Amino acid sequence: MPANSKQSLRDEQKLQTRARLLDAAKDLFATRGYAAVRVDEIAAAGGASRATFYLHFTSKLEVLRAIAEQSTAPSALHFYEDLDRVLDTGSRAEFVAWMTRAIAWFHEYKDLLPAWDEATALEPEFREIARRGILALPNAMTSYLARWPAARRDEARLRVELLVAQLERFFTRWAMQGTIDVTAAQAAEVLTDIWFPALQTPAPAQAGSE
Structure with missing residues (x-):
């Protein structure tokens, strides 16, 4: 696979992960408010690790x-x-x-x-x-x-x-x-x-x- 295709695939995967995290956070914030939700819970609900969360966002x-x-x-x-x-x-x-x-x-x-x-x-x-x-x-x-x-x-x-x-x-x-x-x-x-x-x-x- 050409290098630019690999890069495009990685970029697409990053966008999908970010979108999943946003959707998970939106659901959690809607059901539990802001203060009660933790980063670990957003990551888990988005199918990602805590480390992956911090690749996309600096904080809740x-x-x-x-x-x-x-x-x-x-x-x-x-x-x-x-x-x-x-x-x-x-x-x-x-x-x-x-x-x-x-x-x-x-x-x-x-x-x-x-x-x-x-x-x-x-x-x-x-x-x-x-x-x-x-x-x-x-x-x-x-x-x-x-x-x-x-x-x-x-x-x-x-x-x-x-x-x-x-x-x-x-x-x-x-x-x-x-x-x-x-x-x-x-x-x-x-x-x-x-x-x-x-x-x-x-x-x-x-x-x-x-």
Whole structure:
């Protein structure tokens, strides 16, 4: 077998091992949270040794970070790029539809949310990753930000960050703790009542107004 074929085979095997470790970690984090899972358990569930694990990742935290970068971060960014488009339409109905999709997105990733929360509380590095992730969301909304006066764009970003925070908190209480008794459709309507007006661009200042 040519040397380059052997190298390609080794590279493919490494990619497969890494993927197995990520899938194993995702399952473990979803069922047991972040703190309780050990590197040895991830390696065993992925069909690898502890030494092999450390060929691919430096720590349990790096695995969780890779899962976030691989799945949740890109899709979350897409949702706020889509929100930018929705706000351009000025349509409340479009906003309700977006809110419904956002709730469904949280539901897709709900099994991993406790692990994110644990890692954010326990790991300063992951807390910084989470902070950067939140900051990236309003920055993806270029049309929305451009409609705000330059002096108020930090406020515009804050409004989006508060929307993200409320959606996360609502979903935790609704789908995970069961302390809010409402349908997804009802929640989307009420959240729209709150956030559709809150995200509107301020009217231009009138000439001569104080």
